[in-house]
Amino acid sequence: MQGARFQRLKAEFNDLIGQPPDARAARLAQLAAVDPEFAAELARWMAALDETDLAPAGDPLVGRAVGAYVLERRLGAGGMGVVYAASRRDGAIEQRVALKLTGRLHLSGPVQQRIERERAFLARLSHPHVARILDAGTSPELGHWFAMELVEGTDLATHADTARLDVNERLRLWLQLADAVAYVHRHAIVHRDLKPGNVLVDAAGDVKLLDFGIAKLLSADDGATATVGFTARYASPEQLRGESATTATDVYALGLLLYELLVGPFPFGRMDGSARPRAETPLLRDRVGASADDLVHVAAARSTTPNALRRRLRGELEAIVARALRTDAAERYGSVGEFAADVRRHLSGEPVDALPRSLGYRARVFVRRHRAAVGGAALAAAGLLAGLAVAVYQRDQALLERDRAERQNALLVSLVDAADPYDLRGSSLTVAEMLDAASARTRAQAGLDPRLRAQLLDAIGHGLFALGRSSDAAVAFAAALRALPAEVAPADPLRVRLSLRDVASRFELDPTTPALASLAALWPSIARQDASLRIEALGIRAHVQRTLGAPEAALADVEAALALCAIARGDGNADERLALRLKRMDLLSTLHRDDEALAEADALWSEASALPEGFDGMRVWVGRQRASALAMAGRADDAERLLAALAPAAERSYGAGSTRLAAFHSSLELAQRKRGHARSAAGSAARAGAIYATNLPDSVYHAYALRIEGDDLRVVGEYAAADERFARAAAIYARLGGNAVEDLAWCAIERAFTAFEAKRSTGAYDALVRIGEDYLADAGNDRYRATVEQMLVEAALDIGDTAGAQRRLAASAAARPAAAEDRVAAAVGAFRLARSQGDRAAAAAAIAAGRRDLGEAVNRVVVATFLTLLVYEAGAGNERAARCALARDAWLEVDPDGTAWRVQLRDVPACAAFDATMRG
Known part of the structure; x- marks a missing residue:
């Protein structure tokens, strides 16, 4: 049995594995009416499957042991086997997994060794949207088995319909899947069987790709170019022809999944799993619902109307999906990365590669993006036009009006000309450039009605202020006030x-x-x-x-x-x-009403995510504020991921010199600092500070950016640079005067603590204690009280002032730390105090307490500090070297440059020899 007939049998067999007995029988009867011999052979395959106890009827496998696991319940079946929820019961660890049985038997020794090598390789892969393979083996009765990360969730299409995701949300969900597939492709793995059942969405709305490595493992049995099991309905034309699977195969399957997410009905064959030879895909708009009732249902599941859905799918999305579903693999996207990049370009309003970039197409894209940007810049350009219309058409002197209208229309034409996207420079003007041009022309226009001039300058200033260009906005508002006649x-x-x-x-x-x-x-x-x-x-x-x-x-x-x-x-x-709710959320966070702030942030983010295409600026603003609330509520890892996803849109929406972009960098710094990624945080703070230095050099914003950069530099051991930042911030606070007194005092403490960290001298310690106690003695100083107490405790322990450390630790013990990193930090302080007092029992108790919370701690500085302390508890030789390695790796997460780790070596000389070996 060779070639196309064998591949057809295998495809039908793989489809029937997941079907209930009645559906299997109906399909076999249908095939028998057309090709009895083929149906009989397929029935023998199914009977052989039943004999291996892989059939679903009665679930006879539940309770049986497979390797170190016990099968608990059947989760489903598909083209490459049957999946059960299982638990590890060998006493080594407690672990729940998804265990897949493939039923493939009789492995030779070399093939089994190859599978073991591949399994070890796959287990090292890590991606947030890929379910990891944890274990694998062979059962004498059941064949290959694979233990995978257990994902509780809903398949991709069902989740999208149940949640009534709109088109943009579906595209963003699909991009998670595309990123996962691109990741495994970079590791030379082709999935071969992408379908909704292999893509689950968990309760948090995150995609998990299943079975990504099993095809690679099973291919060890057939040779490097063999075609393993697949689901016919989601197979590519080359798979149906019996040809080898390539990355183009997965591009095709991703195209089918995207098609299904967007329009519902499947483009080829019937929904019962049968397939026909592939032709070029029909257009998306022609497949939106098979009937009028179905069309309404499909549109409602996408939170829109039928006509709106057809309009949304027409053009770019049709071209993108059609290119991915070309019958000829050479005509598809060259990689999953290229496919995903085109979807991202569509979402961001940029021209897509799937359409020819004609002048007309680029002009339409420009108009779409430009209109959205104007709206995102607080109606700046709309204000210009509205102000002009009011001034032109609402005057009560007809002859004078006609004269003014001619001049004002000339001004409007000049502004439109200034925004020409196809001028000789060859690039489109930004909203900021348009506002700059408008401002220059408004001031230069002779004979312009004074009130109209003031209205135009007001609109220009408002737009500039929305873009974060406060200096330019102030100039525009002042000029507008001067333009108003005295009689107003x-x-x-x-x-x-x-x-x-x-x-x-x-x-x-x-x-x-x-x-x-x-x-x-x-x-x-x-x-x-x-x-x-x-x-x-x-x-x-x-x-x-x-x-x-x-x-x-x-x-x-x-x-x-x-x-x-x-x-x-x-x-x-x-x-x-x-906008007002965003301000309210920010104030709730400032007042430490974190639960209320986070609830409001989540609600706002849900609303912002549902905004139509073109509101990137608003989404970035909401997302940044939500990230800050997440970071303050102890979810800095979620905050950093959100900001990283928003960063390209922030650059696009705000522009390189905008103070709004500086605020975005400051929010990213907060998340990175809360996670303990100090080197990255210092970079984000520096980027914010550079923008403020240009736009708002003597503002609290610039001073704050300098301060937080100094904090981060001090953590990584760059004391001179940190002190320089604190000094510059203090100079700004001194110029600001009365409203910055506490911030000025805080800068003095930071400089004193930095000097102590650098010198570790008695004189530096005494200076820090004097400045810190002066701050604590002032009843008006509240913002940094807890941090000052912590600094004094750390310094006392470093210098050996046991009594001072004990007194301050006792004073702060009443406030029970809520977050895991706070509890680990408390354990660090307790351990150091116990060690300085020679209390071995208390030191051991502190270490045990810290270990309990270490796995949940997000802040890498706290984790690295704790792991460094573990070196003191280690024995000699290999054990000490292992703990030094853990500490070193943890500090390199804080500071990849290695400065922070080298600073730590002065406190853990036992690791110096190990470090020299590693660097050598």
Whole structure:
């Protein structure tokens, strides 16, 4: 039995494995009516399968031992075997796995050795969206078995429909799968059997790819180019022809899965698993539902309407899927990475490779992206046009109006010309460039009506402020105020709005300006304005009060703005409410109401993720705030992953010099610092500081970026650089004056602690204690109290001041640490104190306590510190070397440059010889 007939038998057999007995019988009867001999042979294969106890009826395998595992319940079956949930029962470890039985018997010795080598290789692979193979073996009765990571979840298509994911959410879900497949391809593994059942989505919404390495293991039995089992409905044309599987095979299967996610009905064959020879795929829009009722159901599962779904799928998505499903493998995407990159380009509004990049197509893409960016920049360009329309068409002097209209239309034409994406430079202008051009033309335009000039400059300033260009915005607002004629009354809405925004922009540049007093003087006029302006004023005052250290008052203003927003406009101002809720979430986090902040952050992120295409700026803003809330709530690993995913959109949306991008880098630094990745955190802080140094050099934002960079540099042992950052921050705080007194005191403590860390001298310790106790004695200093106490404890233990360390540890013991890293840090302090006192029992108890929480600790600095202490408990020789290796690897996670580890060697000289050997 050779060639295509054998491959057809194998494909039908693999499809029937997962079917219940009635479905098997019906399919065999259907085949017998057309080809009795083929059906009879297939029936013999199925009977042989039943004889190996792999049939589902009655589950006779439940309770049986397979290797070190006991089968508990049947999870499913497919093209390459039957899967059971199983538990390890050999007493070595407690572990639940998914155990797959393939039924393949009679392995030769060399083949078995090859499988063992491949299994060891696959077990070392690690990817967040790939289920790992943990163990493998052979049973005399049941053939090959494979123990895999047990994933409790729903298959890809079912999850997407149940959760009513829209098209963009489905694309992002599919990208997780594509990244997993691309990862295994980089390790020379072809999956060969991608289908919904091999792609599960867990409760957190994360994709897990199953069975990725089993095909590679089983191929050891057939030779390197053999075709192993696959599911016919998801097979590529070359698989159905009996040809070898390649990475192009997986590209095709990913195309089928994406097709199914987008439109539901399968493009080829019937849904019962039968297949026909592959033709080119039909267009997505032509397959949205087989009937009118089905079409409504498919669209509803994607949270849209039938017409909207057809429009969404037309064009780029059709071309992308069609290219992946070419019958000729050479015409498909060259790799999964190329396929995924085109989907990402579509999501971000960039031209895709699946369509010819004609001038017309690039123009449409530009318009789409440009319109979205304008909306994301707080309606900057729309403000220009709206202000112009109001000034042109609402004047009451017809002759003068006609004259003004001619000049103003000329201005509009010049602005549109400035935004031409196909000018001689060969690249599109950004929103910021358009605003710059608009500002220059507005100021240069002779004879322009003064009120119109002020309106245009107001719109320009508002857009620049939204982009984080506070200096340019302040110039625009000041120019707009100067443009207003003297006869415009103080209570005129335009003058009030400009005065309000002028206060906000000047305060952003210099927090020492008397912003609260200026706002108080404006408030009687603000109170007489419409709801929109009052809401904006409350938001600005909230920002000022938060910056000045009054978060409770700021929260009250935000709550008042939200209430006014709901009363005044109902559902017509969703974006404005979203911005206010973000401010509220940030204030809740500032006030240490972490549970409330995180709940609001999750709700906001859900809403932002559902926004239509083109709202990248809003998603980045919401995502950054959510990440900060996650980090403060002890979930820094989730925060860092979220920010890493958002980073490309942040660069795109904000631009390289925007202070909004600086704030994004600061949020990333927070997550990295909370995880203890100090070197990476220092880099993020430096990037934020560089932007602030250009845009807001004398602001609290610049000072804060310098401070946190200094913190991170001190952790990795770069003491001189850290001190320089603290000194620069202190100079800024000194210039800011009264509102920065506590921050200035904190910089002094940081410099003293850095000097102590560098010198470890009695004089440096005494200076640190004096400065630290002065800070703690001031009743007004609250923000850094716990951190100062911790610094003094660490310094006391380092210098040998046992009594001082014991006193401060006792004072802080009442506050029970909640996070695992806090408990590990407490164990570190207790161990060091016990060791200095010679109390071996207390030291052993502290080590035991730290080990209990070590696995859950996220902060790598804390973990590395604890592992370093374990060296003191080690014996000689190999045991000490092993613990030194653990400590070294942990410190290299904190600081890949190795500086932090070299600093540690002065405290653990026992590792010096080991380190020299490693470097040698």
